[in-house]
Amino acid sequence: MVINPGRQILLEVKNLTVRYRQRNGFGWREKTVDALNDVSFFIHRGETLALVGETGSGKSTIAMSILHFVSPDSGEILYSGEDVWKFKRAELRAYHRKIQPVFQNADESLNPRLKVRSMLVDALVPALSTEEKNRRIREYLSAVQLDEDVLDCFPHQLSGGQKQRVCIARALATESEMLILDEAISSQDLSLQAHLLKLLSELKKKFSLTYLYISHDLETVRVIADRVGIIKDGRLIEIGEKDEIFNSPEEPYTQLLLERSRF
Amino acid sequence: MPQDPYAQNLEEISQPPSLAHPFGTDFFGRDLFSRILYGGRLSLTIGIVVTFFAVVIGTIIGMVSGYFGGWPDAALMRFVDVMLGFPRLFILLTVIGFTRPSFGLMLAVLSLFSWMEVARIVRAEVLTVRERLYVKSAVALGLSRRRVLFRYIFPNILSPIIVSATLMVGSVIVIESGLSFIGMGVQPPDASWGTILNQGFQDLAGAWWITLFSGLAIVVTVIGFNLVGDGLRNILDSKTGVRES
Numbered sequence: 001m002v003i004n005p006g007r008q009i010l011l012e013v014k015n016l017t018v019r020y021r022q023r024n025g026f027g028w029r030e031k032t033v034d035a036l037n038d039v040s041f042f043i044h045r046g047e048t049l050a051l052v053g054e055t056g057s058g059k060s061t062i063a064m065s066i067l068h069f070v071s072p073d074s075g076e077i078l079y080s081g082e083d084v085w086k087f088k089r090a091e092l093r094a095y096h097r098k099i100q101p102v103f104q105n106a107d108e109s110l111n112p113r114l115k116v117r118s119m120l121v122d123a124l125v126p127a128l129s130t131e132e133k134n135r136r137i138r139e140y141l142s143a144v145q146l147d148e149d150v151l152d153c154f155p156h157q158l159s160g161g162q163k164q165r166v167c168i169a170r171a172l173a174t175e176s177e178m179l180i181l182d183e184a185i186s187s188q189d190l191s192l193q194a195h196l197l198k199l200l201s202e203l204k205k206k207f208s209l210t211y212l213y214i215s216h217d218l219e220t221v222r223v224i225a226d227r228v229g230i231i232k233d234g235r236l237i238e239i240g241e242k243d244e245i246f247n248s249p250e251e252p253y254t255q256l257l258l259e260r261s262r263f
Numbered sequence: 264m265p266q267d268p269y270a271q272n273l274e275e276i277s278q279p280p281s282l283a284h285p286f287g288t289d290f291f292g293r294d295l296f297s298r299i300l301y302g303g304r305l306s307l308t309i310g311i312v313v314t315f316f317a318v319v320i321g322t323i324i325g326m327v328s329g330y331f332g333g334w335p336d337a338a339l340m341r342f343v344d345v346m347l348g349f350p351r352l353f354i355l356l357t358v359i360g361f362t363r364p365s366f367g368l369m370l371a372v373l374s375l376f377s378w379m380e381v382a383r384i385v386r387a388e389v390l391t392v393r394e395r396l397y398v399k400s401a402v403a404l405g406l407s408r409r410r411v412l413f414r415y416i417f418p419n420i421l422s423p424i425i426v427s428a429t430l431m432v433g434s435v436i437v438i439e440s441g442l443s444f445i446g447m448g449v450q451p452p453d454a455s456w457g458t459i460l461n462q463g464f465q466d467l468a469g470a471w472w473i474t475l476f477s478g479l480a481i482v483v484t485v486i487g488f489n490l491v492g493d494g495l496r497n498i499l500d501s502k503t504g505v506r507e508s
Contacts, residue, residue, distance in 0.1 A: 093405035101403055108396040113418035122414070123404050149365060167400075174404060 009081075010100075010178060010210050011066065012042040018061050018234075035061045037234045038075070043178075048204070048211040050221040050242075052257065053231030059214045062231075063182045066212070067101055068092060100171030104183035106163035110155040116166055117151040123173035140169040143203060161192050165199075172203065178210040186217060197223050218261040222246060228246035230254050266294040268301040269452055277470045287472040289462055295473060297456050299480050305366070305455040306484070310436040313373040317435075318428045321378035325385025330393060330412055340386070343379045351376045352438065359447045369448055373435060384427050388420035395419075422499030429492035433485035440481050456481045 018036040036058045043049045053059040064070040066077055068084060077084040079095060087095055103109045119181065120137045128136070141148060144165040157161055159251065164184065171179055185196045197220055204211060215221055221228060222242070229239035238251045249255050272292035280287045286295035329340040355372050362368060392398060393416060401415040436456075442448035443457025444464075451458060456477045463473030 040491075057274070067399070067403060069402075096403045097405040099403075101400065103400075105396060109400050111397040111401070111415050111419070114414070122401070122406060122410075170404070215331050 007044040007046075010045040010079070011212070012076075012078040013062070013066070013079075014040050014076040014078065016040070016062070016065060016066060016077065017073050018058075018070060019073050034234050035141060036065070036072075039231075039234070040075075041229055041236060043210055043212060045210055046208060047179075047226045048213055048224055050213040050215060050225035050228045051231055051236075052215060052218060052221055052228060054216055057231045058234040060182055061213070061234075062179050063101065063214055065082045066099065066180060068096065070256045088099045097174040098176055099178045099180060100174055100176040101180045101182060102164070102167050102171050102184040104187050106160060106167050106187075107155070109167050110163060112155055114154070116153055116155070119166065119170055120151075120173050122193070123170045125175070136173065140172050143172060143206065144169045144199065160248055161188060161196075164188065164196065168199075168203070172207060176209070178212065180212045180214070182214045183216070184213075185220065186215060193220060218257060222260075230257065265297040265300055268293060268297040268454065270294075277466070279470075280472055285472070286476040289459075289470070290466070295459070295476060298459060299456065300478055302454040302456045302459055302477070303484075305449055305453065306439055306457070306481070308434050309366075309370060309373070309439045309455070310432040310488075312370055313377055313435045313439075314428050314431045316370075316374035317377035317431060318381050319378075320374070321381025322385050322424060324378070325382040326389055326417070328382065329389025330384040330408070330416065336386075339382070340437060343382055346376065346379050349376065352441065355438075355442060356447060359442075364447050364450055366449065366453075369439065369442065373438065377431065377435065380495060381424065381427055381431070384423055385420060388423055392416050392419050416419055422495075424497045426492055426499065429488055429495055431440055431469060433488035433492075436481065436485055436488075 009171060015037040016036050016147065017030045017034070020035050022031045022033060039058075039062065041049070051059045051062060061070055065072055066084070068087075074086065079099070080246060084092075084095060114122075117137065120140065121133055124133050124136060136152070138148065141150070146162060146165050146169065147200065150162060150166065155166070158166065168179075168184075181200070185193045185200075188196060200211070201224065203209060211224070213221065213224055225242050226243050228245040230237050230245070230253065232253050238245065238254050246258065249258060270293060272288070275284070275288050275292040277282055277290055278288040278292075284294050284296060286299060289295055289298065296318050324339055325342070328336045351373075353374055355369070358372050359368065385494045398411060401411045404416075439448055439455060440457030440460065443455045446461065449455040449458050451462075459477035460474060460481070463475075463477060465469060467474055
């Protein structure tokens, strides 16, 4: 792991541990399950870090913890050097606007009772004038290559790809600095995946974004990532530059994942 | 056809159904059809007004409880348990027994003791919906809690609220009729269906039409509201119904 002194660390996760408590049917005997065990990594401003792991490895828990939805049992999450879990409500709301999630299930991520226009307006800075809001909405729509027709649609009137683009547009509309892409394109078909990957790369340049790209799919990771971390059973077992991980993986598990993905 | 429901006609006491009086007349010669129509106003008003207040109270308490969780939730839910512990009918009888029976009092007491079920339903719905990704996404937009609650959660729990409200109208009408039947509800000469039912009971063998038609009015109305409620549930609930998209 080489820390490049010229680059600023945007997000740092330090010794993150999350346990889920399970009770048996009678409420006796609590059992704890380690979802994450002592996970540490950082993301430079402007880079794409991919976290790869199988289903249930805990990679989504990392996203939820960074998003302030799952509280860590120990460890810290630092955004621009500030502890996210010590934020007061106003600071938290400001922080939330800077890091935006895009989830795998676009269907579930959009309020079924709101039109696309209202959703995007909700994401914009409230103080803007109406004309400025409309201008920005058009800008973000064209950035994700959507027609303006979708503005008056409810989510169920849109296709899967359109919905995911609306989610991305909404994430951009908060003037975010970082997107957390939790399997964001995994449920789309292959040609659409390629398309969305290209779109994500363009958006990253255009809006100077930082990505945390969470996926089980090494092929898309190979395309988009700068650095790659491998998660297994709640531990970060290996992290490094993309080329290092893909060309000379050290851990046997990483080698296994790579072999499987060659099919 | 409807006549003055209060006009007594001593020449036509206890007449069986005829062309002039399709439901017959009561012991004071008043046209029963007109009285049942007018009584429906009272019964339906009570059913709908009580349901309205119960739904408003229940929704507010359920939303606060479900969304904020923690000690407000624990406190409110224990309060709901306590309220459910009181048998609603006996509380009503006690309160009315200490005061003079009146329309307003009945509305107030019924409303105050009918919201608990709604509160529980709403709380359960909020608990489910708040875990949805669209609510999490809304929180991540930095929206205020009020905005998340009213714009993202409330519209998505509206259908179960509508369904339970519809079903509640019927049950409130039954309770009102019960109270009026035992003389604790709407007082003569005003008549709700329960009051008329009570009158008919005094001479069931001699003037069967009074009991029959007022009873039928209650039964048909309650079944009607329940059917509408069931229908709405099927339409609004995406899990059981077929919804056009």
